[in-house]
Amino acid sequence: MKLTLIYIELDRYMMLRLRCKAKNGTHLMQGLTHQSCVQELKDKIEELTGIPCEVQKIMVGYPPSNLDLCNGEAHLKDYPIKSGDTLIVEEEKNKPKPQSQTTVTKRPSIDLSPVLERYVVPADNSCLFTSVYYIMEGGVYDPGCGPEMRGLIAEIVASNPTAYSEAVLGKTNEDYCSWIRRDDTWGGAIEVSILSKFYQCEICVVDTQTVRVDRFGEDAGYTKRVLLIYDGIHYDPLQKAVPNSDIPAQTVFSTTDDIILAQALELADEARRKRQYTDVNRFALRCMVCQTGLVGQKEAREHAKETGHTNFGEV
Known part of the structure; x- marks a missing residue:
């Protein structure tokens, strides 16, 4: 063949x-x-x-x-x-190239090739919102954007109670809108999906534990793509930047660029090998309200449902 x-x-x-x-x-x-x-x-x-x-x-x-x-x-x-x-x-940059018979002396050149990298944002319960704001604003970091992004999501959800029902949100539309505005709650798949539709952009979340890409808005026909990397509890934006340069980083890519997805998976696989992830089914938590010890995301959800406590810290 x-x-x-x-x-x-x-x-x-x-x-x-x-x-x-x-x-x-x-x-x-x-x-x-x-x-x-x-x-x-x-x-x-x-x-x-x-x-x-x-x-x-x-x-x-x-x-x-x-x-x-x-x-x-x-x-x-x-x-x-x-x-x-x-x-x-x-x-492979670390391997010497074969030398030709004629040696030509060249001046040292500066490598201006951009590389895909993680831009680290604070782990302050609003990392998802900070990361999406950063990439959609072309690399602008605003530590105070969390309330604005939370408010945007609450307005979208409140405006369409049929689409965003209790079956979808896991709580009533009104309760969800109050919940998402709080600065001690975390964003996840629901919020990524909402932001993908709002920005008319495919949002790809690369998971470092499973080395998997979840593509939100994949079938919507969007022309733009942005990338987040996720370690089980924390989101960071991915950007293409020239190392040690003042050249602005690229944060928005074409949905036809599959090479960028391969590069993102390489980053995720490297993080997995270094165990830079949190197993949400096994990590130890403590309720910061009543100090109850918990194991994994499932126990945390059940505790929150029984008590109404939603402020957890990793042990």
Whole structure:
């Protein structure tokens, strides 16, 4: 079975799609089969992307995982690559490039390539609202935006009691509006969904525990996409920025940019490996009203329902 590759360049990444055609309908590359050796694939990638074989980092899957292609004589059929997969190819900066016979001395250059990064906001019960405000305002941090964002959500919910009924909110429309305005309550999926509709923008929440992306507004036909990273109890915005530069960060992306999702999943996977998440089903809590010890989100919900206490602290 032949594999046909297409090359799309987005930022620092090179995407190769198997069994795909270029936009003009012609094949950019042909000639590989599952019996082809690894070196043939690497040579084709170098031909297409300009990245030398020696410094190619080739990833597959979501979240992307590295392919160990050190054995150039091995066949492609021995690797988890199948027709329809996407390969992400990146140049490994820490590996020396092969030197040509003619050495040309160049002046040191400044790397102005933007990278996807987490912008940390305070863990003050309003991290979701602060994060969404930050990305929708193009990188403006306003620590006092919480009441404004909470009020906006309350007004939207109050204006449509049919859509936002007790069955949806878990409490009456009126009780919810009072609840969400309080500065000791947390936002979650309901609030993300409301803000996605208000801003007419797809909001992608990347979970560091499961390395999963939840896409709010995915089927609404929006053209804009923003990204949040979530560790079980805290949200931060994701932005693309040039390190050590005054160039404004990019916080809004196109919904056709799937590379940005792959990069976000890489960040989440790195955080998972470092255990930078909270297991909401097992973490220890204490009710700050009556000092009762609790374990996990489920017990906290039940305690809140029985007592009306909603102020919890992690032990």
